[in-house]
Amino acid sequence: MRPLTYAAPATAAEAVSAVRGDPQARFLGGGTNLVDHLKLGVSTPGRLVDISRLPLDTVEQTEAGVRIGTNVRNSDLAAHPLLRSGWPGISRALLAGASGQIRNQATTGGNLLQRTRCVYFQDVTTPCNKREPGSGCSALEGYGRYNAVLGASEACVATHPSDLAVALTALDAVVVVLGSDGERRVPMADLHTLPGHHPEIETTLSHGELITAVELPATPLARRSTYVKTRDRASYAFALVSVAAALTLDDDGAVADIALAWGGVAHKPWRAARAEAALRGRRPDESAIAAAVEEELREAAFGPDTEYKRPLLRGATTEALSRLLGGLDGKPGGTSEQEGAR
């Protein structure tokens, strides 16, 4: 591990200027991903600017919804009464991620900025365009089970690993960012980027910009949200594919409003806008859902290693919407016996 200096500024503004002025500096949040990358040699900063103790750690009800400080720990956010009742899909996404210990440590902003778990990105002995631009992509010809199927490029087929980011994307969250010129607001859908020729760039944030909060609008749709995650074991694993879904029906049982986002399919959380459009105004039965999923996958690129994600996406999307049709949210992995949707 490269020697590094450590500082914990007293204010967010000081933290921003400390990182802004030093290309070798990085923000340190909960550290669950960055500290691992220091050990692996994936990340080699010369200076860490610790923001994890800044008092940006409250969940506040606002006129429009809720404002979540960047340092709110994943466990606290998942368990917060406001989120559990108003945005159950956010709580579900958080609870589906990591372990109890890691959720106590990981922060809201840090969760969004965690790096891909592509095995080649984390293995410094192999070529990886994201870690070392121009070195090549080992995943294209190598172990491809976790590869992206939407929006990938010849340079990179990595997927974004966050569950929270997928749910925030579905529920139209806005990220509050502090830079040297003050604050700006970035819709979740615009925070992460597709790889193109520059997979080393993962967000629209510039060096030294700090996520200080995430805002979620309160909507009837958000109250009827859930999250379904598929993985290789029952707990404590990253998603193969995941689905954040929210649904309201009209009096005829047709879709009044719907939000769908997928994880495990792309370099960023994937808002399934085509599938949403295909379902809006229709009764969300199994064949309509399957057709909507196919519509979203029209430009997807599957290979032998990722073909399994097609039926998995169909099944997980059907499961998520069925849960919402069967009751408010519902039990992960089981049959809901809760009250009706309307």
Add this chain to the structure above:
Amino acid sequence: MEHVAEHHPDHESPHTSQHVPEQRITLRIDGTDHELTVDTRTTLLDALRERAGNTSPKKGCDHGQCGSCTVLLDGRRHLTCLALAVAYDGAEIVTAAGLAGPADEGDLHPVQQAFITHDGFQCGYCTPGQVCSAVGMLEEAGRGAPSHVTADLEADVDLTDEEIRERMSGNLCRCGAYAGILGAIRESAGR
């Protein structure tokens, strides 16, 4: 309370003149303050084991995957391998070695006694982490925190076997003593 100051070893390597940044921190470990000067790269786990001499938390994977380094940090279960010691200056840490309070008979915390009663270990390497994680988990469930398998996010927590398994998924046991661990935690939960 006892107070321990420690002189740090010389980090100067004969092969390099590169400056290695260090920082002075205080950790309260099992009720005792430890003043340590650490290389900024030192993990909390290495600070506990190699500098403060507390070998209760174990280094299993050192990548946050096994849970054997779990302690209670400011009252919550927390990994120590994915944490830089400098970022936890002033923290209060309780390891499995310091779990038992003055009221506990035979110097064992009730959860530790339950692990013995239920044969919740074989080689014992994961046990300090398992025990700390269980204590933290019971506290979380006690204040109503839901889990991935909680059917109703807004209902009271019922610590079923399924709930215990899910909530303990961050602690691996390669001996496979899960049945005993489950029994120990079930008893600790009052079931």
